[in-house]
Amino acid sequence: MTAERARDLLAKISGVTVGDEGTPVVAHVPVEQWQGVAQFAKDTLGCGFFSFSTAIDWKADGLEVIAWVDNLDANVSVQLRTKLGAGNTACPSLVSVYLGADWMERECYDMFGVQFTGHPDLRRILLADDWEGHPLLKSYAVDTPHPPYR
Amino acid sequence: MEIKPPVPQIPAPVWKDIKDLQEWQTRHQRRPESGDKHSALFEQVTEGIHAFPGGFAVTTVADGFLNWARKSSVWPVSFGLACCAIEMMATFASRFDVERLGMVPWASPRHSDLMIVSGTVTIKMAPMLKRIYDQMPDPKWAVSMGSCANSGGPFRHGYHVVKGVDRVIPVDVYVPGCPPPPESLLNGLLLLQEQISHFRRTGHRADPTPKVD
Numbered sequence: 001m002t003a004e005r006a007r008d009l010l011a012k013i014s015g016v017t018v019g020d021e022g023t024p025v026v027a028h029v030p031v032e033q034w035q036g037v038a039q040f041a042k043d044t045l046g047c048g049f050f051s052f053s054t055a056i057d058w059k060a061d062g063l064e065v066i067a068w069v070d071n072l073d074a075n076v077s078v079q080l081r082t083k084l085g086a087g088n089t090a091c092p093s094l095v096s097v098y099l100g101a102d103w104m105e106r107e108c109y110d111m112f113g114v115q116f117t118g119h120p121d122l123r124r125i126l127l128a129d130d131w132e133g134h135p136l137l138k139s140y141a142v143d144t145p146h147p148p149y150r
Numbered sequence: 151m152e153i154k155p156p157v158p159q160i161p162a163p164v165w166k167d168i169k170d171l172q173e174w175q176t177r178h179q180r181r182p183e184s185g186d187k188h189s190a191l192f193e194q195v196t197e198g199i200h201a202f203p204g205g206f207a208v209t210t211v212a213d214g215f216l217n218w219a220r221k222s223s224v225w226p227v228s229f230g231l232a233c234c235a236i237e238m239m240a241t242f243a244s245r246f247d248v249e250r251l252g253m254v255p256w257a258s259p260r261h262s263d264l265m266i267v268s269g270t271v272t273i274k275m276a277p278m279l280k281r282i283y284d285q286m287p288d289p290k291w292a293v294s295m296g297s298c299a300n301s302g303g304p305f306r307h308g309y310h311v312v313k314g315v316d317r318v319i320p321v322d323v324y325v326p327g328c329p330p331p332p333e334s335l336l337n338g339l340l341l342l343q344e345q346i347s348h349f350r351r352t353g354h355r356a357d358p359t360p361k362v363d
Contacts, residue, residue, distance in 0.1 A: 127274065127310065128273070128274045135309035135310065140309065142307050142308070142309060143307060144309065146273055149273055149276045149312045149317055149318055
């Protein structure tokens with residue numbers, strides 16, 4: 001498996017658009033195919049290692065969830081991206097495909113408020129349980145008072 | 151030769167106009183008005199001796215002795231929060247060796263007099279810090295070590311950091327630096343000892359005289 005081969009295979013899936021040449025292989029995936037493409041990356045592309053998951057807040061365009069998976073034997077990295085759309089925070093969970101996605105998606109929920117459907121234990125991981133808001137969203141005011149200590 | 155002032159001239163800061171200092175004025179914790187908890191019997195006895203003609207000589211000598219004893223056995227609780235704790239450990243270790251000042255890092259808040267808050271205090275950590283501080287017996291002191299503990303430091307405008315540990319517990323000495331080298335902390339601890347040596351009879355704290363290097 002090489003990066004070019006992975007890009008060709010990903011491009012053949014309907015709905016998926018791949019990015020420019022070079023590493024990592026970037027695949028823009030519709031939300032409905034999120035789990036399916038991740039399963040494809042694991043089984044066919046041999047990406048057995050879930051590196052990390054995060055999100056980007058595109059303000060009016062909504063959130064974009066990113067998952068980075070690696071094929072450690074062939075040194076191929078695949079970056080899966082999906083746009084959730086404006087106002088939508090629901091995203092299918094990848095825990096059924098990659099067990100390592102569990103805590104990463106909890107962190108993503110903690111910081112961005114992405115609701116991962118199908119996640120076994122979706123609660124905050126870093127911030128306290130009574131925290132209000134999701135601090136890495138661009139709508140979050142930095143100096144939000146947090147009584148009693150600030 | 152004529153020396154010209156630099157152009158443009160930077161106006162001197164008006165300290166009371168600085169927003170962060172205003173916040174500090176309103177938000178920082180002070181020690182309770184009632185003072186430290188101590189034995190009522192001890193207070194009665196010392197007040198009695200002090201009121202007796204010539205008794206002030208006894209209390210003054212006793213004060214001198216007690217203050218010397220107090221400041222020579224300040225035990226800091228082993229409490230490290232972030233990278234400042236590395237410098238704190240260096241201060242405790244053989245090269246700088248605060249043990250010669252009578253400071254033994256102690257692993258129990260119930261036997262300690264001093265808390266060195268070394269590092270960033272997050273909002274999640276603040277209740278635990280307050281709990282440990284409350285477990286220490288009176289009289290107790292707190293040293294805020296490093297920019298983060300003083301004011302929030304580089305994380306002041308972040309979302310999860312307490313803007314200075316003085317919003318949680320009253321602080322006696324602020325040690326600046328990021329992180330402060332062991333010499334700075336040592337200087338802060340010596341300033342603290344200076345403060346401690348001004349305790350008055352029955353353990354009333356004297357007003358600290360601010361010292362700035």
